[in-house]
Amino acid sequence: MLTPRTPSLLSSLLLFTSLGACGDDGRAPLETDAGFDMQVPDAGTDMATEPDAGPEDSGVDAAPDMPPEMAPVFRNPVETDDETLASEAVAILFTLQAATATTCPGCYEVTRANIRRLWDQTMASWGTCFGDLDLVTPEAAQAALDCFETEGAPDRDRLGVFATGASLPWFGFAFRRALGDDWEEPYLAFVADVRIPTPPETALTQEQFDVLTEWFLRGTPDVERQVPHLQPRGSCESFADASVALLAEEGAISGWPARNEAAAMLMHGCPTPGSPLDCLSTYPEAADTAAGADWNVVAGSKTRVLFEVPYDSSYWTKTSPSGRFVAHGGGISAGASIIDLSRDVSVGVDASFDPGFFPDGSGFMFQGGGTKVCPTSILTAGDPTTLTLTEPGCTSPDGIGLYQHVGAALEGDDYWVVDSVWDGDPGSSDSDPSVSERADADLTLYRLINTGAGFELSGEFFEQVPFEASAVISPTMRVVVTQIGNGSGTPIGYVLRRIDLTRGPGGTVTNVSLPEIARYCYPGGKAALALDDRYLVTHHRATDADAVDLGFTGPSDPEFAPYRGISNIYLVDLISGERTRITNMQPGQRALFPSFRSDGWIYYLVRTGSLPEYVVATDAAIVLR
Incomplete structure (x- = not known):
């Protein structure tokens, strides 16, 4: 730590x-x-002491105080x-x-x-x-x-x-x-x-x-x-430079949570005025449900069940910054779905997987049949039940690969996408996804501009990141996190790089550099970052190394056996490097694909081996802060 x-x-x-x-x-x-x-x-x-006084009645005035x-x-x-x-x-x-x-x-x-x-x-x-x-x-x-x-x-x-x-x-x-x-x-x-x-x-x-x-x-x-920071391939030593703390402290003041609050973004399920801890109070606590009785583990926090998913989802689940919309692959009548929690409905989407929402609430992205980027307004116009992603304002920028993640720069008016070497994680495995460790690994940053008629591609930047994979940019576009493996593909840690943009006239970007500023040596799946750059969140499947943390005497404890392969959600404080398990899944259960909404609530998906799946929210990151 x-x-x-x-x-x-x-x-x-x-x-x-x-x-x-x-x-x-x-x-x-x-x-x-x-x-x-x-x-x-x-x-x-010695000026720390008073000067000696002259003799009494000497007729000579005492020296003035110095x-x-x-x-x-x-x-x-x-x-x-x-x-x-x-x-x-x-x-x-x-x-x-x-x-x-x-x-x-x-x-x-x-x-x-x-x-x-x-x-x-x-x-x-x-x-x-x-x-x-x-x-x-x-x-x-x-x-x-x-x-x-x-x-x-x-x-x-x-x-x-x-x-x-x-x-x-x-x-x-x-x-x-x-x-x-x-x-x-x-x-x-x-x-x-x-x-x-x-x-x-x-x-x-x-x-x-x-x-x-x-x-x-x-x-x-x-x-x-x-x-x-030179480390041999297959090894990991945790550290975090001072710039990590500086970025997080600046993020608390000028990151997307502060900007969205200033823009009066309506957070789903929140009273106005009120604290984020007061949000989502109309949803049942997991502790009051049969499946989720033991899910909550952080003292003082709440875990709430937001939606029962009646179909098998596909790959990752993401929340919008307001928390109103939840997207993933899979659906009843379409290849993908966006759940509108305000209407308590699932909207069919003509896509396959890999959703992402821009942190200012302006738009979202999906993959399947090409990359599609659409304004969020198509989700609220006329209470849709299906979307083709060819609605007015939708675009199809060329070249963006799968497993992409999105963000928006705090300075300038540009939006960004990253793709890189990746290994799939459909969520059905008993182990964390492998890390593709390639000496020629790179990542690509795509710059998008919202022209008013849609999001258009406006530049690409390639950066070498040998033996790193599964890149995720922060919503602020100030850092990018990748994963490293042990030389055989087993994930052993996360590399945090600062994104240094050089801008020219008119705000155009002329150069990008990615200096490494931290490593966090923990196993897990693909990461997600908070909208203020304070936390990293991920899921991790239990191995023998997790037995004691889960409350058992060790991996040989016979009661631990059914817990191998369960998946829990873990929160990493980027400043201190401390990792906290924030769920307590039971045998046969997997908590997967966590992501942050703007006010710090974390949404994730729970699979229990049969339908329904559950969209769940926790305020653990707010409580732990």
Whole structure:
């Protein structure tokens, strides 16, 4: 599990940008008995104490009170561009890696996982221990010193990369201001305990400290290019760069949920006004049904049965962003269906499978007899019972492959589709679908424009993703997730890549790059991403490795045998990497094909071995947030 961060990134970064200090702090190094350099103030009056008063009745006026000594600069902001800053900061990290190879093995190892660990610690420290850099009073200084400790002892992990500056003037001043004349011995002990590199290695200069801390406080930009995450085929090590958290936090403010709310999108089954937790209350809870009595597993969450499907569905099921429409292959009188929950009917669709809804509610896509893209308005005009996908506004863009996924850019007015190498998952297997591990694997991003008369193709971009498959773009078009295997096709993890679009005049896209920013090493099927880029959700069939999680003593427990091959829904927090099972299927049951609606409810399909199938919704992601 990846370490979660505690403070708000945006508030921390705003605090960072509001701090300004520059210039030489005028301190000279002093060689101490401990054998390392530290920066201390020039000799003179200790301004942390009151000046001596003159003799009584001496006839000489007492010296006026002097203003308290100002704290030295903590760090100087650096104006370098992200790429240059990253290069300089990573060079410093490699120096620290070499300097700590024997005294603190692994502490400053230059890997993506370790950089993320240091960033978590740094942001937590910046938001707590370094909220007051002026230290005007002894009490403020003592609060900072206390913040550097765990159970009364200095703790390097409490400082993050700020531990590299422990010998710089600000830290010495903090001890003097807090402890007065008795400051030096505790300070030397503190430096010996926490500083990186450890004494007697040469400490970082103020300039080096400024560069390193600036890079971490900016969110380690360009880390994916400076420190490529190289893993041999068939292996997986979980990590997530700082940019994942930044994207998720931005998504909470400006992602599709916020935009759809601002556009007054009507969420199905929700009171107005009201909380998303109040939605779908008119539908029966799964716990009150015979089939679903045990499905709910997340404390405080609700699982509701939205529709009983009287036919065998085919391949994946997807919800519209409003939650009103649910689409999949299969049907009573057509090759595919769109369920209108507002009317409680299933509309026959002249298609086969692979539906997808654009996140702004403007349109949807189906495959079968070619790719068809239609406006959502054809679902609401005249209460249709069947659709041909040749209605006004429908188009058939050429070249888009099967198992595609759709999104819409937050900047610009374009819509996007991705296809890639894939393996089918009709949902009937007892095991997760294989991963096609091809050295020449690529994915294609298709740009669409809504002309008003329909969605038209406006460009294609090809990107190499060796040994990765089953690509899914996020609804925001800011990340894409793929799957990797163990070398023999068994799925072992998910690769998250940021989508960097270069735009030219008029918003046209001239280039696309896909730097890897995270890996989540879990088995499962094809993923779906939340509309704010916070979560990944998927289904996974139980194997022996899941026995304990399902409540059994182990795979040899005889009561576990009928649970092999059941399918549950799993939620992955992209920031922390933590995976949570959010369903509790029973023998013979499979929860499949989860997808998010705009407000965070997750819809999925349940098969029990006989009809009906069930369209089910859970608010587990909202509760867990």
